[in-house]
Amino acid sequence: MIVRTALVFAALAGMATAEGLQFPSNADLMRDEVQAVDSYALPMGIWENGALPMQTVEGRVVRQAWRISAQSLTTLQILRPLREQLRNDRFRILFECQTEACGGFDFRFAVDTFPPPEMRINIGDFRFLTAVRTTAEGEEYVTLFVSRTAEAGFVEVTSISPAAMPSIVQGADAAPLRSFETGQDVDLAAQLEEVGRSILSDLTFETGSAQLGEGPYASLQELADYLFRFPQRTVALVGHTDAEGGLEANIALSKRRAASVLERLVSVYGVPRRQLEAEGMGYLAPIGNNLTEEGREANRRVEVIVTSIKE
Known part of the structure; x- marks a missing residue:
């Protein structure tokens, strides 16, 4: 690697x-x-x-x-x-x-x-x-x-x-901020409302493959329910990979995986295609350390990001 x-x-x-x-x-x-x-x-x-x-x-x-x-x-x-x-x-x-x-x-x-x-x-x-x-x-x-x-x-x-507030700039010993929670117990709808993004953490793909596993996937049902509840909202499905292999190949693979998720949402869950888009980032936005197996596994993911700027 x-x-x-x-x-x-x-x-x-x-x-x-x-x-x-x-x-x-x-x-x-x-x-x-x-x-x-x-x-x-x-x-x-x-x-x-x-x-x-x-x-x-x-x-x-x-x-x-x-x-x-x-x-x-x-x-x-x-x-x-x-x-x-x-x-x-x-x-x-x-x-x-x-x-x-x-x-x-x-x-x-x-x-x-x-x-x-x-x-x-x-x-x-x-x-x-x-x-x-x-x-x-x-x-x-x-x-x-x-x-x-x-x-x-x-x-x-x-x-x-504001002068009355503690400074938002902290010293080097400050605890790192977790940008958003991960894991299968996260309330997807609440996270989309609060931070505008969430990881679809239960999805599985074969190694090196863009084909989404058979499922079913609770995260996709939650996402479908969210989009039905807010029919004017749009989201981007963004694929990510670990750092193994070349950048162009990883970007292409991550985008194909996001597209596979998009097609599943449309064909199985009935989400209107106009609410969805698929993109790929390859290894450019890691959330874990690629030097460890645990970190590489965390980096292989598909996220959903709210792209609407108004209702």
């Missing part, structure tokens, strides 16, 4: 930071600053017409810079697991961009960041994200500035929370 750089986030012996964000074990905290009460200019759009749209927010401001020691990482490989964790904890993405689409040089230098060596920005390859969630105390904001060099990836995390 070939373990690729895309899987550095599967090595979850790591550290936690903003919103319990899980960093891999080869990540080092380079700088950590806390202001109990301060203001922060929050980037809210791309650089255009000579300006960067900003929103000034006030509260407890915590900034951290992280260095991930791994060659050949892409900025998307760094950002995607962090973005997914934020979404799972009910953050809403307000703004996201990449390099030239952000505004390139002008955007980069309009955003305040730590200087090298704590944070290094490759002017030709970076990504930025602003997210928010609403709490009883007020709005919480998080920004991620992600870049890379030939030797390492870099992430600057900034959080702004």
